[in-house]
Amino acid sequence: MDLTSSSGGGGDPRQIEETKPLLGGDVPAPEGTKMGAVPCRRALLLCNGMRYKLLQEGDIQVCVIRHPRTFLSKILTSKFLRRWEPHHLTLADNSLASATPTGYMENSVSYSAIEDVQLLSWENAPKYCLQLTVPGGTVLLQAANSYLRDQWFHSLQWKKKIYKYKKVLSNPSRWEVVLKEIRTLVDMALTSPLQDDSINQAPLEIVSKLLSENTNLTTQEHENIIVAIAPLLENNHPPPDLCEFFCKHCRERPRSMVVIEVFTPVVQRILKHNMDFGKCPRLRLFTQEYILALNELNAGMEVVKKFIQSMHGPTGHCPHPRVLPNLVAVCLAAIYSCYEEFINSRDNSPSLKEIRNGCQQPCDRKPTLPLRLLHPSPDLVSQEATLSEARLKSVVVASSEIHVEVEHTSTAKPALTASAGNDSEPNLIDCLMVSPACSTMSIELGPQADRTLGCYVEILKLLSDYDDWRPSLASLLQPIPFPKEALAHEKFTKELKYVIQRFAEDPRQEVHSCLLSVRAGKDGWFQLYSPGGVACDDDGELFASMVHILMGSCYKTKKFLLSLAENKLGPCMLLALRGNQTMVEILCLMLEYNIIDNNDTQLQIISTLESTGVGKRMYEQLCDRQRELKELQRKGGPTRLTLPSKSTDADLARLLSSGSFGNLENLSLAFTNVTSACAEHLIKLPSLKQLNLWSTQFGDAGLRLLSEHLTMLQVLNLCETPVTDAGLLALSSMKSLCSLNMNSTKLSADTYEDLKAKLPNLKEVDVRYTEAW
Secondary structure: OOEOOOEOOEOOOOOOOOOOOEOOEOOOOOOHHHOOOOOOOOOOOOOOOOOEOOOOEEEEEEEEEEOOHHHHHHHHOOOOOOOOEEEEEEEOOOEEEEOOOOHHHOOOEEHHHOOEEEEEOEOOOOOEEEEEEEOOEEEEEEEOOHHHHHHHHHHHHHHHHHHHHHHHHOOOOOHHHHHHHHHHHHHHHHHOOEOOHHHHHHHHHHHHHHHHHOOOOOHHHHHHHHHHHHHHHOOOOOOHHHHHHHHHHHHHOOOOHHHHHHHHHHHHHHHHHOOOOOOOHHHHHHHHHHHHHHHOOOOOHHHHHHHHHHHHOOOOOOOOOOHHHHHHHHHHHHHHHHOHHHHHOOOOOOOHHHHHHOOOOHHHOOOOOOOOEEEOOHHHHOOOOOOOOOOOEEEOOOOOOEEEEEEOOOOOOHHHHHHOOOOOOOOHHHHHOOEOOEOEEEEEEOHHHHHHHHHHHHHHHHHHOOOOOHHHHHHHHOOOOOOHHHHOOHHHHHHHHHHHHHHHHOOOHHHHHHHOOOOOOOOOHHHHOOOOOOOOOOOOHHHHHHHHHHHOOOOOOHHHHHHHHHHOHHHHHHHHHOOOHHHHHHHHHHHHOOOOOOHHHHHHHHHHHHOOHHHHHHHHHHHHHHHHHHHHHHHOOOOEEEOOOOOOHHHHHHHHHHOOOOOOOEEEOOOOOOEHHHHHHHOOOOOOOEEEOOOOEOOHHHHHHHHHHOOOOOEEEOOOOOOEHHHHHHHHHOOOOOEEEOOOOEOOHHHHHHHHHHOOOOOEEEOOOOOOO
């Protein structure tokens, strides 16, 4: 049978071998015309748009013919070929091997031994074959169909060429030739019909290894190589070693055009598509160095700002959800690196607790400390209780990066001195509290660290200006992810204050709620920037702003007021004394809700309120409300009341303010238009036992307020209201409830079980048309 050039019945010529030279030698010339009288002609491959996955292994039929090359055509045209063997072949990095090394494939076939790869097809009975020309013979591979044959063909070609490039570029001689071969390698990857991640990653890894083994390249050679591989980086992350090479270029030549033209799309892709910097930290380091390189340009932060704008996009909502978390991760890592030297020296340097208490013993420390510490002499510490002013004795230790200066301007409290012997670690804010023994604390960074800190804090400020990013940014920063050294740095906390102010000004509860701690026992930004915290550098304006926004949301609860009374009563009274209206309202609410039990403290609060005009007026209004409440209870009034349908919150407020309702026990607001806002008036009905809110817009915020004040409520109807688990869980504190209707609400089964466990008197429950039904 004659062998033709057709493939699968077609007669189009198809090219199979590239003719571009590799470093160190030329590709062998086609030898298909030297096989005998009936030559097996090489087909020319057309760009027909077919794409294939790179094969790593697969099943195929194998036949090996050992003969002089001149007799190949005679054997191929004979009627009877030698037997075929089924093998499971693996395309390793350097050879073609069988999973069962027997028969024809007893020994693996090295890619370096394969002289040529050709496509063959039979004329009468098509058998989709590949011909591998090896010294002394031919290896024939037979696939099941033309697609598999072409897939094997392209995969073998790719493996063979990559193997050659690895060998050729492993020992370069002239870099101008190396650059030419790198460009050829990149073109090969871009034009390959194989569609696989490794197609673009393999050339990058080859170049990465080449650069890591040759560190004496000139700057121009660096740039030429970067430009040559740029097309591969459009859709692929650079390997770790290549990231290190890029970082070096950003540090050494930040003003190079390569940074703008080549690195910008690479970094944009990283920020848009990277899922976890923990798996490849060098990607984060490269992004960090790229942004610092932008900051070194003439325009400085203006260039960085434009880059952040390009990442967000022109619309009001960023279409890429991974951009913000990745940017925040880069910022946190960069800020951490600014204090890394000091953090690593924690074991040898005085802790913040020791600095605060003035009990540092220099003789117990190791001799090399990366900080400069000014502190009282140990003999002066023992005399602090009796001396009116301690004289300072300085101990200076050289440091190239970080300097800590502590000045004592007043005597330390005996309690603080006694606590220095306690080995237990204080919490974060306790470590940073400004005490009389430590009135000023400043950390001075080196020039490079200072520039890095300024750049990335400015980026955090830019991120906080975007409305759609602010909720996620607040959530990411809520656990306070910065080291305590950064929080003790006055410059850092002063610059970060802008971000916290943006959180405090945002009316969305999901944003300003992140000012509080992430859980009980942890400190949050609210504590850090409140009077007494190390970050508070004003007279409490930010603290008052935070309290105002928190009290205006769902946090207007006894729990929040109790927290303020226990921890921040002094600052609240001080700000109220200065006429701050928010703090005056806080003190009035503390009195109205009986938050303060101590009579002396109550009298002090009253004196504070009466010392200012606004405080005196609000205290008088409070007293009037208290008198009206007592009068309502004395006069009595109706025990049952039903509001007309379609009544509003304003209608209810006018009705309750028009008469006496001290004895009101049953109130029906069913089918009205009241909302959670009416809860402010409902909590002033001391005798209320039954409340019907069927088919109203009463929501979670109102339920939370009712649960704190109407503790005697026995019957509550919430049928067809928009309440959810968040509000229903608050009902667990209403122990007197015996009848509860949650029909057609967003009640879940878990919340229902929780309510049943916490409400022992609950006897009648309606949960139809809910998840718990």
